[in-house]
Amino acid sequence: MGDRRLQLHNTLTREKEDFAPIDPTNVRMYVCGPTVYDFAHIGNARPVIVFDLLFRLLRHHFGAENVTYVRNITDVDDKINARAARDHPDKPLNDAIALVTAKTADQFHADVGQLGCLEPDFEPRATDNIPQMIEMIGVLLEKGHAYEAGGEVLFDVTSTPKYGELSHRKLEDQQAGARIAVEDHKRNPGDFVLWKQSAEDEPGWPSPWGVGRPGWHIECSAMSERYLGKVFDIHGGGLDLIFPHHENEIAQSCCANGTERMANIWMHNGFLQVEGQKMSKSLGNFVTIHELLAGDTFGARSWPGEVLRLAMLMTHYREPIDFSKRKLEEAERLLEKFARRAGDAADDGLPDAEVIDALSDDLNFPGVLARLSALDGAALASTLRMLGFSAYRQAKTTDVDEAVIAERIATRLAFIRDKDWASADAIRDELASSGIQLKDGKDPETGDRVTTWEVL
Numbered sequence: 001m002g003d004r005r006l007q008l009h010n011t012l013t014r015e016k017e018d019f020a021p022i023d024p025t026n027v028r029m030y031v032c033g034p035t036v037y038d039f040a041h042i043g044n045a046r047p048v049i050v051f052d053l054l055f056r057l058l059r060h061h062f063g064a065e066n067v068t069y070v071r072n073i074t075d076v077d078d079k080i081n082a083r084a085a086r087d088h089p090d091k092p093l094n095d096a097i098a099l100v101t102a103k104t105a106d107q108f109h110a111d112v113g114q115l116g117c118l119e120p121d122f123e124p125r126a127t128d129n130i131p132q133m134i135e136m137i138g139v140l141l142e143k144g145h146a147y148e149a150g151g152e153v154l155f156d157v158t159s160t161p162k163y164g165e166l167s168h169r170k171l172e173d174q175q176a177g178a179r180i181a182v183e184d185h186k187r188n189p190g191d192f193v194l195w196k197q198s199a200e201d202e203p204g205w206p207s208p209w210g211v212g213r214p215g216w217h218i219e220c221s222a223m224s225e226r227y228l229g230k231v232f233d234i235h236g237g238g239l240d241l242i243f244p245h246h247e248n249e250i251a252q253s254c255c256a257n258g259t260e261r262m263a264n265i266w267m268h269n270g271f272l273q274v275e276g277q278k279m280s281k282s283l284g285n286f287v288t289i290h291e292l293l294a295g296d297t298f299g300a301r302s303w304p305g306e307v308l309r310l311a312m313l314m315t316h317y318r319e320p321i322d323f324s325k326r327k328l329e330e331a332e333r334l335l336e337k338f339a340r341r342a343g344d345a346a347d348d349g350l351p352d353a354e355v356i357d358a359l360s361d362d363l364n365f366p367g368v369l370a371r372l373s374a375l376d377g378a379a380l381a382s383t384l385r386m387l388g389f390s391a392y393r394q395a396k397t398t399d400v401d402e403a404v405i406a407e408r409i410a411t412r413l414a415f416i417r418d419k420d421w422a423s424a425d426a427i428r429d430e431l432a433s434s435g436i437q438l439k440d441g442k443d444p445e446t447g448d449r450v451t452t453w454e455v456l
Contacts, residue, residue: 004357006061008054008234009318011242011266012166016362019265021233027058027067028232030224030263032241033123035074036104037083039288040111042308042323043238043272043279049309050269050317050363051236052117056386057359060351070227071120072220073108075101075127076203076213093201111289114305116388124223126214130205132222133214136256137194137207145255146194150185153195153209155217155252158188163251166266167243192248194218217248224262225253235263239270270320287323298325306392307332313365335392338372342381351386352379405436409451412438416449 006019021027031051034040040048051071058067080097088096126133137153140146145159157163157171164171171190193215198204204211224232230253237246246266253262274285287297295302311331315321352375358367368387375383384390408427415424428438431453439452 004360006057006360007362008265008267009362010264011268012261017265019233021062022231022264024062025066027062028228029055029058029067029069029234029236030220030228030232031069031071031120031235032220032237032245033071033073034104034108035077035079036101036108037077037080038104039290040108041279041286041288042274042292045112045115045289045308046272046312046317046321047236047238047269048112048117049115049312051267052115052388053313053359053363053365054234054236054267055118055120056388057356057363060356060386061360068122068228069118069120070122070124070224072223073105073123073125074216074219075105075125076219077216081202094203097203107290111293111305114293115289116306116309116391118388122227124227126219126223129219129223129226130214132226133218134195134205134207136222136225136252137209137214137218139256140194140252143255145251147187148209149187151197151210152185152193154186154191155194155248156187157190157192157251160251160255162254163190164247166250167247169243169247192217192244194252217245218252220245221249221252221256221262224249225257230257231259231261232263234265234267236267236269239268242266242268269317270315272321272323274323275325276322298328303328303332304335304392306389307335309388310335314369316366317363334369335389338380338384338389339392341376342384343377345377345381347382347385347390348378349382350379351383355383355387405431405453409438409453413449413451 007016008019009016029051031047034044048071051069055067055069058069080100081093084093084096084100088099091099137146140155141148141153144156146153146155148154195207195209195212195214195218197210197212202213204213224235235246235249250262254260273279274287277283277285279285279287289308291297292303292308293305307328308331311323311327312321314327314331352371354371355368358364358371361367372380372383381390384392408431412424412427415421415427431438436453439454441450441452442448443450
């Protein structure tokens with residue numbers, strides 16, 4: 001074991017493929033990051049966690065110094081403008097936007113830091129890459145892939161026969177069902193905005209097409225090229241980004257650069273629902289990472305970030321996940337069990353080979369969990385660290401307080417003598433949730449009830 005090739009599912013081909021980097025000394029991955037107009041919700045947490053795990057695996061296979069991970073921040077967007085105007089109506093819009101994006105980005109960093117995630121190598125902001133976007137739009141116009149109309153620069157989707165390959169959507173099917181009259185300045189209903197004019201009270205940058213701001217899709221094309229090159233290894237994000245965002249990224253980048261591909265492998269994590277329902281504010285089940293960490297939801301208690309991390313990873317990344325309090329409790333019990341079995345063993349820096357094999361099979365984390373149950377000591381400690389759970393292990397290794405357990409057992413035995421079975425069961429369940437299993441027996445000499453305990 002331990003020599004398995006890394007295989008990843010490629011959305012572009014709909015197949016699992018052997019991963020062969022363009023340059024093994026510079027393995028490059030880009031993942032779409034947050035639009036910073038509101039605190040990140042637990043659905044946003046899933047791609048952050050999934051691609052952090054992949055980042056760690058790539059570093060293991062190729063060496064940390066040979067992997068470059070880029071995750072962007074979108075800080076120019078109409079949703080940001082609307083939130084800024086709502087939250088700071090007494091301030092000039094640009095000042096209000098700066099306040100909103102700074103607060104939201106800072107909270108995002110604080111939240112994902114508690115999820116056991118490594119920082120990406122680069123985290124470019126859209127507003128720092130406007131010149132690169134303007135340059136790419138100019139190239140698309142020169143090559144006949146874009147046009148000006150209605151105060152906008154638009155991409156002509158019919159200019160590239162490859163449009164629709166990622167999402168498997170046929171252009172003619174999209175046109176047949178479109179309502180062309182809604183935006184009649186477009187040549188084709190599927191054409192999308194590269195640059196749009198800004199009103200006086202909206203953020204804008206000077207360009208050959210007037211003061212304006214970029215469309216969403218051009219941002220990632222420009223930033224990924226700046227930091228990773230015209231063609232790179234892996235592009236990731238949520239399933240909801242396949243169309244139109246990633247499809248449009250491919251069209252822009254390939255047409256501007258004259259390449260067959262933008263990225264060789266496209267990876268997408270599955271959708272998330274909460275307690276069996278789609279997460280939405282109207283249903284009252286919209287949960288931010290910050291709320292979960294702070295104890296404002298899911299049982300009015302704070303949940304450690306690495307519990308959220310494990311709860312996300314327990315379901316294979318490509319499968320839909322039903323997020324629930326029960327899943328968090330299950331993840332917490334598992335982490336406590338692993339932490340106790342690792343104990344205070346020194347981390348020898350060598351993750352288990354069978355765990356690496358499971359991860360190398362398209363991030364098969366359910367297979368990882370099966371293997372973790374067979375590990376203990378230093379092997380488990382180093383493997384947990386590689387998986388992003390070292391902080392939780394350190395916090396839990398000294399959590400067993402024998403005096404407290406003895407006191408709870410004595411109280412339970414008193415409830416049993418009084419035939420207060422409900423209270424006795426409550427203490428048993430309380431200890432079980434903390435990883436302590438009680439065993440009832442009889443003293444062989446006196447026949448009295450005796451209760452012993454063990455760590456699960």
